[in-house]
Amino acid sequence: MTFHAYLLRCADGSYYAGHTDDLDARVGAHQSGSIGGYTQNRRPVALVWSQDFASRDEALAAERRIKGWSRAKKEALIAEDWDRLRAHASRSVLRDAASTGSAAPQDEREGEETRVSIPTPPPAIVLVRPQLGENIGKAARAMLNFGLTDMRLVAPRDGWPNPAAGPAASGADVVLQNARVYDSVGEAVADCAHVYATTVRKRGVTKPVVTPELAARAIHAGPGASAILFGPERSGLETDDVAVARTIVTVPINPEFGSLNLAQAVILVAYEWSKHVPTEVEGGVALASPPEVALDPPAPQEELDGMIGQLDAMLEESGFYFPPDRTPATRRTLRTLLTKPGWSAQEVRTLRGVLSALGGAKRGRREEG
Secondary structure, three states: OOEEEEEEEOOOOOEEEEEEOOHHHHHHHHHHOOOOOOOOOOOOOEEEEEEEEOOHHHHHHHHHHHHOOOHHHHHHHHOOOHHHHHHHOOOOOOOOOOOOOOOOHHHOOOOOOOOOOOOOOOOEEEEEOOOOHHHHHHHHHHHHHOOOOOEEEEOOOOOOOOOOHHHHHOOOHHHHHOOEEEOOHHHHOOOOOEEEEEOOOOOOOOOOEEOHHHHHHHHHHOOOOEEEEEOOOOOOOOHHHHHHOOEEEOOOOOOOOOOOOHHHHHHHHHHHHHOOOOOOOOOOOOOOOOOOOOOOOEOOHHHHHHHHHHHHHHHHHHOOOOOHHHHHHHHHHHHHHHHOOOOEHHHHHHHHHHHHHHHHHHHHHHHHO
């Protein structure tokens, strides 16, 4: 199946970017006004650019990237003027880093692009009707592991604050202390420009579906605040909850066992978001990986041959090589086995010490006998 990112020129001269799996039908729907929103009052529209993609995720990513471009850059794309396009970006079309100042289609700017890099705020984690305080605490722990602190609770079943949340949070007290409680999903996400619903099912709502990785990229690209909805432990998000979101986030999972608990779902999404956080974060939490430890270089061939020779002599003495006509092949097999690991000099010395100890113990038993 083929997917398309496309660009329309509207009657007022502005541009609209979108994506679809049926380009002709979608353009016709824009033209007829059956699609509400930006183009409905700006007809007639004309298709001025499109590109095919192998997946919906790629087409959606292209749409979002183009939406952030200035009018001049969009027109360079339409004209296939690659020199002019490169003058507006450091990389070629559809490979620019997504702008942190992306504009809505009607907010195109004339002339050269002048973008101010505004950091995109971390997403809010919205727990919708959570049931157990322990699960709220575990979700807080998962959030703080990856630098997220904005927790919002919608109608928690057992009220808030909940004494069971603290011990389960294992020290993520800052998340629990700053958690805010709302009566409805709408109130919880009122300040957010982008709302994502995590669910393994579409629940009768037709919306773009992306993986946590693609959602994370889109959140970092901005602009504006984002919220990610997680449903109650027993049943997940209801259809009305999903309807509030613009995009569905789902994890490829074992179809025979698709059950994730609340904290697991939160940690998957939080981890994907954290992968795109700069090493140094101003006003936020800088994430760090364990320091890399350089491996010791492989031992010189002379040392490796000495170890193999020592083992060979011990095997010869013990009568291991039998029958005699198989001895050359067995020796080759042993050499191949022993040269695969890339032993360091210290590892070779240690193993030779083991062999010497074994040989000494064997000689001792013979002498005693």
